[in-house]
Structure formats: C-alpha cells, structure tokens
Amino acid sequence: MTVESTAARKPRRSGAKRSTTARDAKKQPEGQTELVQLLTPEGERVEHPEYAIDPTPEELRGLYRDMVLTRRFDAEATTLQRQGELGLWASLLGQEAAQIGSGRALRDDDYVFPTYREHGVAWCRGVDPTNLLGMFRGVNHGGWDPNSNNFHLYTIVIGSQTLHATGYAMGVAKDGADAAVLAYFGDGASSQGDVAESFTFSAVYNAPVVFFCQNNQWAISEPTEKQTRVPLYQRAQGYGFPGVRVDGNDVLACLAVTKAALERARTGQGPMLIEAFTYRMGAHTTSDDPTRYRSPEERELWETKDPILRLRTLLTREGLADDAYFAELERESDALAKRVRDAVRAMPDPDDMALFEHTYADGHALVDEERAQFAEYQASFVTAEEGI
C-alpha cells in the first residue's frame, strides 16, 4: 500500500507531513509520482511492484470490448438527450477505464453503491443498459432491482451512498460473509460530511468497503483544488486506512488495484480508498456548458491519455486483435446503440395512478384517500367528454 496509517498514532508527525503534502498538491495534476500505472498512454505495459497483473489475451480483449461498448452506449444516450428522448444525461466519456477496470475486479457476491455516472460499472454488473435510462427519461427514479445484480440504485445527492455502502459492509462482516462492497463517488463529493463520516465508520468498524473516488478533475465548474489541498488518496491516512492513487485512464491498473483492495477487505483488513485520477471529457451533464470554466487545450491534453486508445494500441501491437475483431466489435456497438435507441423510444410513460404507488410498503390511509380522490377527479374528465 502506498500510504501507511501513521496519523492516528503520531499526530505531531502527521501535522508536519501536512505541509509537505500541501506543497505536493500544488504540483497537481503533474505530481503523479505516486500514480499506479500498468499501461502507459502509449500502450506500453509497465510493472508495478505491488500490483502485478497478467491478463490473458482474452481478458484484455474483454476489457477493451467493455470499454468500447460502454462508450458507445454513453454516446447514444447523449444523442438521445439531444433528440429530446431523455431529459438529461450524465456522460462517462473518458472514465471508461476507471469504471470497467474497477467493475471487472468485482466478484458476483460483492455489492456496488454507485453515483449517477457509473454506467460502465452497471455494464460490468450485467444491468441492462436500457434500465439506466428510465430515470434520465423521467419515467422512474431508478428502475432496476438492486438485489438482482448487487448494484444499488443511482444516488443523486452527492456522497450519501458512501454511508450506505459502509453500513452494508458492516452487515456483510456481521454475517461472516466474505464479500466486499465498492462505493463510488467523485472528487467533489469528497467534500461532503457524509463521505468523511463513512471514512470514520468504515475505519472504526473495520468494514469491508472499498471507496473508489473517480477524480475526473471537475465538480461541475469547480476544479479539484476547490475541494482539497492534499491529493485525495492521502486523506485515507488520517482515518487509519490506506489510500492509493491509480491512473484512472489505465484499465489494467484500475483492475489490479481494485482487485487487491477488494481482496484486502474480504480478508478482514478493512477499508481502502482508491483515487482514480481521470478526466471528464464531456460536459458535467447535458445541461452543463464547460466552455464557461475550462479550456479546450485541457481536454486535448487528456485526449492523448484516452483509455480506449491505449489498450487498442497494445492489442494491435501485440497482435492480440486484428481488423476483423475490431470490425466485429464495431458491428456489435451499432447493434447495442440501435437496441438502446429502440428501447428508449418504446419506453412508455408511467400511468397517472403510479403517483400513488410504492410510497409505503405497508400502505397508508392518506395515500389511499388521495388515490381515490385523484381517480374520481380523473374520471370526471372522461364523464364530461362522454357527455354523461
């Protein structure tokens, strides 16, 4: 692990350390000496002493396929929003490696708590991508059964889900199960009290939870510097668990580090924080206008670190995939896009009476009364139209 938890034992030293790390923070984003990387932007494999990984050609192609299909799904959703089929879309463009790498590190019995942008993780969990679109279309507030894929509903209120993940992990530990929990959040969310409290609880109860922060450099218009003056992964130290920064555009590094962290959690060694250093290539959501707060050069710089391109370079150079493979994948992408488009267009609006469903599990007299009144009110239009 990159950082040992010395803070709790030696508060004075940690105070001294803070000034050094504050200086480090100024070097961001270039202060990447601590960055775990296994695949360079040029598509070269590099070794890391702690996080060795030796994927088979099939596994490499699988990761590539996941990223390509996820990007295509995301692009299709963005288009659907432009065409008025979705009210909003939060694109994951640029974050495919962070999501696929971490998502493919999971075991079936692990549990995931996402934010609202984890489309790639959902893909890895086997959630049908069309299910993710219901809430963005405005026909539901979630739309899938979290327990059928161990993938919780999206959470819009920033940071809340990190506490749910921690509590769920506490339950896993109480049950004596050896599963782990993976909680996603953003660099902006790291400022929320809930996230700090989830760090405290998970450390105190040694909960088998891995915190996966996708630092995509921006929280809407605010850069990471408006959230923290030390690299985010270093925060873990103060809570007494390890933190590590990984190249978030390197799918292999994300896979290796998340695997190690989940394994650590499963074997009773408690929580860990992973900061995936990545970049949000698009707007925050389709309602956002990033030209107001960031330069086009910044995006161009990050394009050279594209997570998909670098794995493609590796696959091609090593002869692990040929043109026929890429062409076939392209066809598969087209088919996915079409399936998603058709499904969204066919997605019906909910029935009016859905307003009165599922507010309570056990029923509620007030809801019953309002349902009856509303039904009567609706019926009065029909009666009027029919001239009865």
Add this chain to the structure above:
Amino acid sequence: MAAEKMSLSKAINASLRTALESDPKVLIMGEDVGKLGGVFRVTDGLQKDFGEDRVIDTPLAESGIVGTAIGLALRGYRPVVEIQFDGFVFPAYDQIVTQLAKMHARSLGKVKLPVVIRIPYGGGIGAVEHHSESPEALFAHVAGLKVISPANASDAYWMLQQAIGSDDPVIYFEPKRRYHDKSEVDTAAIPGPLHAARVVRPGADLTLAAYGPMVKVALDAAAAAAEEGKSIEVVDLRSMSPIDFDTIQRSVERTGRLVVVHEAPVFLGTGSEIAARITERCFYHLQAPVLRVGGFHSPYPPSRLEDEYLPGLDRVLDAVDRALAY
C-alpha cells in the same frame, strides 16, 4: 432610468450586484457561483466584477456552506448563500434548524445572524429527482427562520434586498420555473413591507391564495374563471413565515371563500396552516370550507408525471368550482 423589464433571474442578479456594491460585508457563497455563474446563471458576472473573496465558490458541502456562513455572520459579514437545488438543502438542514434558527434566542438577542439562503425550488422543468421539490413548510415550521418567495421580477429584486438587509436568517425560495418570466422592475421604487401579502387581482366570489411559482397559475385560473362569469380574487402571499393573515382575512371577508394553492404536498403544508387560521378568524364569513390544492403524499414523481402531480389550471378550477358549489 430606474424602471426596466427584466427576467426574474436577472432581477436576482441585479439585486445581488446592488447588495455587493452597497455593503462590503455582503458575500455570495455556494457551489459553482463563480465562473459558471451558478447552474441557472443567477450569479453570472458577479465574481468577475467583485472577485473571488466576495463571490466564493465553495467546496461541495452544504452543511459546510451554511455552517461557515453562520461563522462569517458571527464575525460581522452578511453571507448570501446559494443552495444549488431544493433537494440538496438537507445536508445543511441540521445547521439551519439547530444552529442558524436558534442562536439569536440562545444569546438572548445579543447575536444576530443576517444570513440569506437562496434556494431555487419547485417543479415543472422536467428535471431528475431532488431537483423539483418544495420544502418550504419544513423551514416555516422552525421558529427563528423567515421564509419568503417572490413571484415576479420586481419582488425578486426587492425582497432579496430586504432579506439581505434583515438581521434575521431568511430562506429565500426562488421559483425556478419562473426564472425566465419577465416583468417590470423599478430599482428606485420604495418597496412595501417584506412580509405583506398582496392582492394581485381583485375579485368578489372567491379568494385564491398562492405564492412563488403558483401565483401565475392562480392568475391564469382567475382569468379562465372570469370567462365563465366568476370573479376570483388572487392574493400573492409572498411570505410563508410570517404569513400575512390580515390581508387574507380581509379578502376572505369580502369573498367568503378561500382556496390555497401550492406545489408542496397538501398534508401539513402551508395551506393547512392558512386553512386553520382563516377558519378561526373568518368562521362566520366563510360560505365554504377552505380548500387546498397541492402535491400529494408521495415523493416528487419522475418528470413524465409531474404535470399530474403539480396543481395546474384544471385542478385549481376544479377546487374553485367545488368551493363555489357550497
């Protein structure tokens, strides 16, 4: 020329600008309020002109935003805080309810907390969860807070000036679906009292009371009812804490009937309080029970259902008809 036609959001922007210009102690704080100008562009250009020390992009932490605003106010500043959307005020609810609302009383009046919390609220914009709620009753229920909501650009301008000038904490709810509605603002006028309700359309048969985004719906309903020969008076409450019961009472004494309209759920909402008080005050004038039109006892629905959830013209007119039928 002081009078100018502007949108409700521009009026808020102009009001914040005036406040920043006239009092160096005024600060703007919130998420994305700087370069972006807020997600609704309400603070557009203010950071450019007043600097990052006065217009402060905060970390993404609502409890932190309100908690530090309290500290700044204790130190003599007058923070105007922006909460990005209604549904995101709850991480700050603890600070607002347990601290902001009570410190004046606890200090036996020695401590004043001139903090304004601006919250874009309400539905009708096709947004996802937590972006369309009307939590005003949750704040009005708390002693120590004042809760207001403008319905037009002029009130948006003036009520915010008055809120910033107030030594009490004020929750200023902005009807986000009216941000683009334009009306006349006279920045040289002398505004009326902040918490006074206003009769915005006189009528004889029934009083419609509304505030914020629902004033327009109430006015539209009154216009539609007029075509059927019904004379509806519309009262814009403007303030939910305190509530100007006198103005409503005077109106109801004339019309004999009252329908209260708001987007928030009817159950234990602002309308419930008004119905109870007006029944106490006007029992012998009332020719029908006070009716309420509002949201249901359900979470704010996905956007494809919000037209059913929100009180529209039909539901308001239905209530008007029921009240007139007594």
